[in-house]
Amino acid sequence: MPTPPVATPDEILEARAANPKMRARDLAASLNVTEAALVAANVGRTVTRIDADPDKLIPAVETIGEVMALTRNESAVHERTGTYENFKSGPIAGMVLGSEIDLRIFPKHWANAFAVVEEGDQGTKRSLQVFDHHGDAVHKVHLKPASDIAAFETAVKTLATGSDERTYTTTPRPAPEGAMIRxxxxxxxxxxxxxxxxxxxxxxxxxxxxxxxxxxxxxxxxxxxxxxxxxxxxxxxxxxxxxxxxxxxxxxxxxxxxxxxxxxxxxxxxxxxxxxxxxxxxxxxxxxxxxxxxxxxxxxxxxxxxxxxxxxxxxxxxxxxxxxxxxxxxxxxxxxxxxxxxxxxxxxxx
Structure with a gap:
């Protein structure tokens, strides 16, 4: 069966406008693109490319105050409201050891990140979103009503890479490992x-x-x-x-x-x-x-x-x-x- 063509950034924007209620992951699958490509298509509009290095990104998130942290895989979504604090850096593994937000971070997979500001049914939605080399979401930070919007805007300016690239280059996902027994x-x-x-x-x-x-x-x-x-x-x-x-x-x-x-x-x-x-x-x-x-x-x-x-x-x-x-x-x-x-x-x- 031939592989369907990959949608261009402009085609992605057209599809999003035509399907405003569709979940991002479902829309991405329908267009044969990654979720990261869906976000990148809006760079220069509602999206800014930012530095994905957790040693720079997490300290910036700490200044924003109360937020919602989101980490997921294909079968589970974990959402926790709190404040990022007590960040421990590490070249192989880092940690956020807050009283509510508790993370283990593996920096080599934090390939690209974006600041997203978009209008929704309940007002302006602001988030920071990190993706891996395959275009899959690694971690997201969503602002809450108690978040410091000025600190968010300062963080975006500080972390902005200056790139206006609207495509997202990926590497193939490795095959699932399955059970290994010796x-x-x-x-x-x-x-x-x-x-x-x-x-x-x-x-x-x-x-x-x-x-x-x-x-x-x-x-x-x-x-x-x-x-x-x-x-x-x-x-x-x-x-x-x-x-x-x-x-x-x-x-x-x-x-x-x-x-x-x-x-x-x-x-x-x-x-x-x-x-x-x-x-x-x-x-x-x-x-x-x-x-x-x-x-x-x-x-x-x-x-x-x-x-x-x-x-x-x-x-x-x-x-x-x-x-x-x-x-x-x-x-x-x-x-x-x-x-x-x-x-x-x-x-x-x-």
Whole structure:
């Protein structure tokens, strides 16, 4: 089947004008362009190209005050209102460690960024949007009514690159990795798993032994990893809300991971989406994209860390949840996670 032609910037603007209510990602797909190309088409109009370096961008965001931070992947959208603070720079990984906005940043994927100012049904909308080398959104910052608009305008002037380029050059996305298993290293994996003292040691361990996250879970089995019913994530959110159990919810992509720590209250399914709709935290999860859910046990110096993790059909991580560390440990979370239903043995091993 021939590849459809890629829309030009002017064709993109015409399509946006003709479809003002269509979601950006859906419009981009219909035009055979990336979401980044959709934004870039408006450079010189409602969009300004800005420096994507997080060492420059994040300190500028800190001056704007209260905003909404958004990080997503193909199956989940994580939105958190708060103030960017306590930024820690790093050449490989940086962090924002605010009381509400909590990020892990991987700078090599922050390829291009834009400041967007556009008129909407409820007035002027302002945002800063970062994209990777493939044209996919890495992280977005949306201004709220309490945001400092003057600080935003100053930041845009300071960060502006001066480029008026309206196209977005991309590199091909890598193929999904899927589960990686090295059977001859399985005994070593289990032994080293038992010796872990911190959850952050896990990815170094799996990489060294030629596994990846999902491959390690499938290969190690219980008690390290147990496969759950696919509706366990929705059940987890509903029970955490009803029982007032605080939890950490991680959603990320290659360039950014965003974390909510605390209670969740309003859980509302809408079609294929499972949603958390709280005043300062929203989660939008495509429940129909969940192909595998795992309950994972990892030893740490402060006791076992138990996570609930879900993956899509291509083996890509969608979402992780942990308990919030409190005095005496996250016992309520451990009980909640432990009560989620396992798959029957025959189905789990299929």
């Amino acid at each position: 059977e001859d290293n399985l005994d070593i994996l289990r032994k080293e798993w038992d010796r872990m003292t911190d959850t952050h040691q896990f990815l170094r361990l799996t990489s060294k032994l030629k596994f990846n996250r999902l491959g390690a879970y499938r290969a190690a089995g219980a008690p390290y990893a147990e496969k759950l019913n696919n509706d366990s994530v929705s059940l987890m959110l509903e029970r955490a809300s009803a029982q007032e159990v605080p939890l950490m919810i991680f959603v990320g992509n290659a360039g950014c991971i965003q974390i909510h720590s605390g209670l969740v209250h309003t859980i509302k399914p809408m079609g294929p989406w499972q949603n958390v709709l709280d005043p300062r935290f929203n989660l939008h999860l495509r429940a129909d994209h969940i192909a595998e859910v795992w309950r994972v046990w990892k030893p740490t110096q402060r006791g076992p860390a138990i996570s609930i993790e879900c993956f899509d059909a291509e083996g890509q991580l969608i979402l992780q949840s942990f308990g919030v560390r409190q005095e005496g440990g996250p016992l309520a979370w451990n009980d909640l996670a432990g009560d989620l239903p396992k798959l029957e043995t025959a189905e789990a091993s299929a």
